[in-house]
Amino acid sequence: MTRTRWIWLVLTLVYVSFFSWYTSFGGPLSDEEIESYYALMANGEPKPSPERLARLRTFMEEDTGDDFVMLNFIDLYETPLQIEGVEPGESSSAVLDKYMAYMTPALFKRASHPVLYGEAAHSAMDLMNAEGMEEWTTGLGMRYRSRRDLLDIASNPAFQGSHAFKVAALRKTIAFPVDPWLQLGDPRLVLALFLGFVGCALSWREAARRT
Numbered sequence: 001m002t003r004t005r006w007i008w009l010v011l012t013l014v015y016v017s018f019f020s021w022y023t024s025f026g027g028p029l030s031d032e033e034i035e036s037y038y039a040l041m042a043n044g045e046p047k048p049s050p051e052r053l054a055r056l057r058t059f060m061e062e063d064t065g066d067d068f069v070m071l072n073f074i075d076l077y078e079t080p081l082q083i084e085g086v087e088p089g090e091s092s093s094a095v096l097d098k099y100m101a102y103m104t105p106a107l108f109k110r111a112s113h114p115v116l117y118g119e120a121a122h123s124a125m126d127l128m129n130a131e132g133m134e135e136w137t138t139g140l141g142m143r144y145r146s147r148r149d150l151l152d153i154a155s156n157p158a159f160q161g162s163h164a165f166k167v168a169a170l171r172k173t174i175a176f177p178v179d180p181w182l183q184l185g186d187p188r189l190v191l192a193l194f195l196g197f198v199g200c201a202l203s204w205r206e207a208a209r210r211t
Contacts, residue, residue, distance in 0.1 A: 007202045011195045019188055022111045024146035028065040033148070040155040059177070063147045068179035069115060070150075072140040074170060081168040096169040102162040103153070107142075110149040115183060116141035133174075147177075 001009075029037070037060060042053055076092035086095055107113060120136045127133055144150045153159060 002206075004203050004206045007206070008199050011199045015191060015195050018191055022145065022188060024065060024067060024148070026065065026146060026148055028063040029060050029148060029151075034060045037151045037155055041151075044155070045160055060147065060151070064179055065146065066179065067143060067145050067181075068147065068177050069181045070142045070144060070175055070177050072142060073136050073174040074138045074140065075135055075172045076137045076169055077171045083164055083168045085165065086168055092169040095165050099162045099165040099169070102158055106153045106156070106159075110152070111145045112149060112153075113143055114140055115143045132172075141178075 034057070038053070038057060041048060041056055048056070076096070078092070080086055080090060080092045080095040082088070085098065117138070117140050119138055123134045124130075124136065
């Protein structure tokens with residue numbers, strides 16, 4: 001096999017590996033999966049309210065099997081709640097980092113990551129029937145590979161303990177899913193273009209070397 005073919009073979013394997021990790025192939029949640037996740041969440045601590053469980057079931061039943069983005073609006077306490085594990089003088093950001101100590105590796109394992117993050121530049125510029133929602137600290141758009149991945153993270157017993165740090169740090173939050181969604185810089189497309197450029201450049205170099 002020529003060096004040029006080896007180059008394209010390696011680049012193709014890199015792309016296929018990334019695509020396989022980044023893309024959900026499981027399809028929509030099955031009825032058995034829905035009942036299993038529902039039971040896990042219903043028996044978690046603290047106990048979810050009936051309204052929350054009803055929203056969860058609808059969220060699972062409407063699964064498309066595709067990736068989605070969870071839009072998060074976050075307002076941190078000036079001083080976090082003093083629960084077990086929170087040290088005196090710690091900031092809410094530091095306490096939230098303790099929550100993310102579990103979330104970050106769990107997210108990365110499932111090809112889930114932020115697609116938008118930023119500090120609030122001002123209080124809300126437009127509100128309608130949303131009293132008390134003027135002030136926010138940060139905004140975040142988190143891409144999840146699938147609803148199945150989100151449920152795997154949230155139903156893990158390790159999540160229950162770390163979730164207390166989120167409660168201690170957040171004064172208020174709103175989170176809702178967006179599906180379908182659109183982004184102009186899908187990493188699968190960006191990587192394909194980049195690897196194609198690398199392959200063409202290396203192939204040209206090999207052709208020039210042989211000449």
